[in-house]
Amino acid sequence: MAAKVSVKSKNGKVRRAIVVGGGLAGLMTVIKLCEAGIPVDLISLVPVKRSHSVCAQGGINASVNLKGEGDSPQIHMEETCLGGDFLANQPPVKSMADAAPGIVFMLDRMGVPFNRTPEGNLDFRRFGGTLFHRTAFSGATTGQQLLYALDEQVRRYETVDVTDDKGVTIPGEKMVRKFEFWDVCDLVIDDDGIVRGVVAQDLKTSEIRSFVGDAVCLATGGVGMVYGRSTNSVINTGSAAAVAYRRGAYYANGEFIQVHPTAIPGADKLRLISESVRGEGGRVWVPRDQNDKRKGKDIPEKERYYFLEERYPAYKNLVPRDIASREIFKTVVHEGYHTRPGVRAAFLDVTHLAKTPAAKHALRNKLEGVLEIYEKFAGEDPYENPMEIFPAVHYSMGGLWVGFEKNDRGGMKMGSPANAQTNLPGLFATGEADYEYHGANRLGANSLLSCIWGGMITGPAMASWRESVKGSAFDMDEGVFEKSAKRAREEFETYFKRTGSEFNENPFKIHDELAEEMLVKVTVERKNNELDGVIAKIGELNERFDKCAVLDTTPTGKMNQPAVFLRHLRGMLDLAEVIVRGARARDENRGAHYKPIFDPERQEAKDYTGEGAGKGRDDENWQKTTKAQYVGPKSAPKLSYEAVDVSLVKPRARVYKQASMDAAKGSLGASKEEPKGDVKAEAKPATT
Amino acid sequence: MAQETVTLKIKRGAGTGESTWEEFSVPLSPNANVISCLMEIRKNPVTKGGQSTTPVSWDSCCLEEVCGACTMVINGRARQACSTMINGPHGIAKSGETITIEPMTKFPRVRDLVVDRSKMFDALKRVKAWIQIDGSHELGAGPRVSPKDQEIMYPLSRCMTCGCCVESCPNYNDHSPFIGPFAISLVRMYNMHPSGKMHAGERLDSIMSEGGIADCGKAQNCVKVCPKAIPLTESIAVMGRETLKRALFGWLLK
Numbered sequence A: 001m002a003a004k005v006s007v008k009s010k011n012g013k014v015r016r017a018i019v020v021g022g023g024l025a026g027l028m029t030v031i032k033l034c035e036a037g038i039p040v041d042l043i044s045l046v047p048v049k050r051s052h053s054v055c056a057q058g059g060i061n062a063s064v065n066l067k068g069e070g071d072s073p074q075i076h077m078e079e080t081c082l083g084g085d086f087l088a089n090q091p092p093v094k095s096m097a098d099a100a101p102g103i104v105f106m107l108d109r110m111g112v113p114f115n116r117t118p119e120g121n122l123d124f125r126r127f128g129g130t131l132f133h134r135t136a137f138s139g140a141t142t143g144q145q146l147l148y149a150l151d152e153q154v155r156r157y158e159t160v161d162v163t164d165d166k167g168v169t170i171p172g173e174k175m176v177r178k179f180e181f182w183d184v185c186d187l188v189i190d191d192d193g194i195v196r197g198v199v200a201q202d203l204k205t206s207e208i209r210s211f212v213g214d215a216v217c218l219a220t221g222g223v224g225m226v227y228g229r230s231t232n233s234v235i236n237t238g239s240a241a242a243v244a245y246r247r248g249a250y251y252a253n254g255e256f257i258q259v260h261p262t263a264i265p266g267a268d269k270l271r272l273i274s275e276s277v278r279g280e281g282g283r284v285w286v287p288r289d290q291n292d293k294r295k296g297k298d299i300p301e302k303e304r305y306y307f308l309e310e311r312y313p314a315y316k317n318l319v320p321r322d323i324a325s326r327e328i329f330k331t332v333v334h335e336g337y338h339t340r341p342g343v344r345a346a347f348l349d350v351t352h353l354a355k356t357p358a359a360k361h362a363l364r365n366k367l368e369g370v371l372e373i374y375e376k377f378a379g380e381d382p383y384e385n386p387m388e389i390f391p392a393v394h395y396s397m398g399g400l401w402v403g404f405e406k407n408d409r410g411g412m413k414m415g416s417p418a419n420a421q422t423n424l425p426g427l428f429a430t431g432e433a434d435y436e437y438h439g440a441n442r443l444g445a446n447s448l449l450s451c452i453w454g455g456m457i458t459g460p461a462m463a464s465w466r467e468s469v470k471g472s473a474f475d476m477d478e479g480v481f482e483k484s485a486k487r488a489r490e491e492f493e494t495y496f497k498r499t500g501s502e503f504n505e506n507p508f509k510i511h512d513e514l515a516e517e518m519l520v521k522v523t524v525e526r527k528n529n530e531l532d533g534v535i536a537k538i539g540e541l542n543e544r545f546d547k548c549a550v551l552d553t554t555p556t557g558k559m560n561q562p563a564v565f566l567r568h569l570r571g572m573l574d575l576a577e578v579i580v581r582g583a584r585a586r587d588e589n590r591g592a593h594y595k596p597i598f599d600p601e602r603q604e605a606k607d608y609t610g611e612g613a614g615k616g617r618d619d620e621n622w623q624k625t626t627k628a629q630y631v632g633p634k635s636a637p638k639l640s641y642e643a644v645d646v647s648l649v650k651p652r653a654r655v656y657k658q659a660s661m662d663a664a665k666g667s668l669g670a671s672k673e674e675p676k677g678d679v680k681a682e683a684k685p686a687t688t
Numbered sequence B: 001m002a003q004e005t006v007t008l009k010i011k012r013g014a015g016t017g018e019s020t021w022e023e024f025s026v027p028l029s030p031n032a033n034v035i036s037c038l039m040e041i042r043k044n045p046v047t048k049g050g051q052s053t054t055p056v057s058w059d060s061c062c063l064e065e066v067c068g069a070c071t072m073v074i075n076g077r078a079r080q081a082c083s084t085m086i087n088g089p090h091g092i093a094k095s096g097e098t099i100t101i102e103p104m105t106k107f108p109r110v111r112d113l114v115v116d117r118s119k120m121f122d123a124l125k126r127v128k129a130w131i132q133i134d135g136s137h138e139l140g141a142g143p144r145v146s147p148k149d150q151e152i153m154y155p156l157s158r159c160m161t162c163g164c165c166v167e168s169c170p171n172y173n174d175h176s177p178f179i180g181p182f183a184i185s186l187v188r189m190y191n192m193h194p195s196g197k198m199h200a201g202e203r204l205d206s207i208m209s210e211g212g213i214a215d216c217g218k219a220q221n222c223v224k225v226c227p228k229a230i231p232l233t234e235s236i237a238v239m240g241r242e243t244l245k246r247a248l249f250g251w252l253l254k
Ligand SMILES: Cc1cc2nc3c(=O)[nH]c(=O)nc-3n(C[C@H](O)[C@H](O)[C@H](O)COP(=O)(O)OP(=O)(O)OC[C@H]3O[C@@H](n4cnc5c(N)ncnc54)[C@H](O)[C@@H]3O)c2cc1C
Pocket: A020, A021, A022, A023, A024, A025, A026, A043, A044, A045, A046, A048, A051, A052, A053, A054, A055, A056, A057, A058, A059, A060, A061, A142, A143, A182, A183, A184, A185, A219, A220, A221, A222, A231, A232, A233, A235, A238, A239, A240, A272, A274, A394, A395, A430, A431, A432, A433, A444, A445, A446, A447, A448, A449, A451
């Protein structure tokens, strides 16, 4: 599908689109734009090949059904909606699940070395929240392999010339121009409110300039650094999303932060131990005797408490992440179990899978990358000793609000400019930076899928937008662009005036304080009085931010990391406020968002005298998307709410305790018969 | 008990400007690594001698040795700072000892420990390190691949362009056009793939010209330092045979 409009603007410039971020979502968007004949400027904080997507270990979901289990995209869609506790709009989920098998085939054609069956077919493993083998994988570094495959395709476009409408090469213009080590720090918005470009800073030289684009996409990933230590890469400060939010884009469902059940506690990072370890048969347990000082491997079977298996006989160790995290948290923090006295951790055990050399070889083949991380960073051999793990902040279900257009089959209409577009016209968002597919909780291996699918719809949406937009940004007065760049330059320069004795705060320490507060009070369990405390603390940190010193006034202008960090810190303070305010307001339990007063099994609920004690999920009042809008510096965001489109799968209680696979399949299949259209949500409490 | 510390001795400077060494004393915490120490320094940028200074600039991203960003020369060896543990069984220093940290030498320095590795990415362009697909639209299942071939290709695909191999290679430097062992190894991978094979000749040609495989002196340094244990010298040997075949019989095969 070639673009119908000319590749050149009226005054003869090449009309480019801008994609910010070169993770899976950004790269896929670039590929789709190039296939539509649209040249792209790709801007990224780090060389795109080092983007955070490389961290993904476990795999990517697609109901290809190569194991003869009767899996289908329909079931995938239903399980994703259920896993997300019915907070995701269902048409986008349907389209994603339908496209998934084709996506995995495409990746395979691009040369991803997926694991294979003896017959040479793709192999699939099990992940949380499903009973099917639905996850394709490439060793234990699937994200790395997928990112490299897309990176290579984009690199190919770096060598392809742009041609004009008659097919003649335009000298010096390539389909993709990469700007790596550039930090996007503002948007260019014209008088009609249309986004026409971005402002970015070259980190190597500190130069700030604007970029012109006929459509702009933010594919800038998650926000884990708001919590300091998480499973995320250190660049995941959410800075670009914060920029868009400051300029008026809605930030949706910020309060839904996924805490992954199994990570290695660490000083600088909480390194993930992938769910695939449990998918391959890893078991979670604690010693029954809380005073047991023996090493895990020396504790006999009957003295081990496999609490997930006992509490969830059907899904066992593969219950969805929010549930597993909460159970581990409860067992260790509230019930006092641990791996050994004084250590806050549970065991994740694969030693039973490595009893013979052959079994060990097979396990290594599937999980080497993951187990290697444990061995390297914890200094113990996971084939010999059970691993010590604890939950860690992992993924943001929330993100920039984006729209979609429905088709007559109940999915998304491909090529509609409404898809993936934020409320700022001309600004698109995709990947972990958006809020679209995962509702209140993401199922394992669904993110790589949503990132690539996101790119597949965002590219065509941007192409349509570019066709219909009034006037090209490339024909606009350059003054608009220069004005935005100048404002960003001036702000950056004010940092260098922060040198007197009154600037006595260290921004890295302010970040530590923010992170500590968020980690303790805004993760697995949330209490309203504590959230009020966090809000007050953020207010205090905002004041102290104004007293932060720049730390580095070297006039060389080369790579001034502390000054750039000030900008990112300001964004993190804004996003933290969005997360906490959203959590404070949402009085119910749904997916990753959990308040003990609404859990009928908790003492807190019994003691609670306010309204709705122990009510669980509250569909009547809360089956809606949170939208946070920036009001001004140091002010609370304005929260508004939007109904969720549940036209395909009728909301029901989220139970993972069923006894058999047939029961699970049956109950899911049943919803197929539900009438399409506006099904009224039932207000059923969640029981788990 | 006195706080246990280690000393980080860091080579600093920007661009082609002069270099200076600064020492920092950092408290030892459990499971500390070189990055966590650099993070400590920026929270309190004061040298061991009590001088206030600027925080050290460094490059990092994943902190789990999979992105390749944080390569630096630590105690004389190029490796990832994030997975270089200070203490514990793989630790490099005991309390009171000094760790020396320098930027890699084979790339232009940006600032302190940050270097510009663009030329590694340029090498990937030169060798056409990609599969030529018809498009990203649906075209059905990909080609079948035997588990045996997958077991060869997967390790090759884990190269994270970190630069350790070229830092250690005597034939890779500013004045030589040598593309480096990592790029040759990736040619091997793409040339094995069932559809990548269809363009094997082009990739072979790209490593048979100046700066290609002939520039490797078989010193075998690279394979010893690759953090992902990529069989670089094996790849070079395989590609050596392939390029030789093409040089001798290429006109027949075409
Ligand atoms: C340890 C770990 C394991 C995971 N495993 C799995 C798994 O097995 N399966 C699964 O489905 N999901 C997994 N996930 C989740 C998944 O990896 C991520 O959600 C996904 O990779 C995000 O991709 P993305 O393209 O949205 O963003 P990213 O890959 O994070 O890329 C963001 C890009 O934006 C750029 N950027 C950011 N800010 C700016 C700025 N201000 N200016 C310019 N550029 C900017 C960055 O440079 C980068 O290129 C895992 C996550 C983690 C942390």
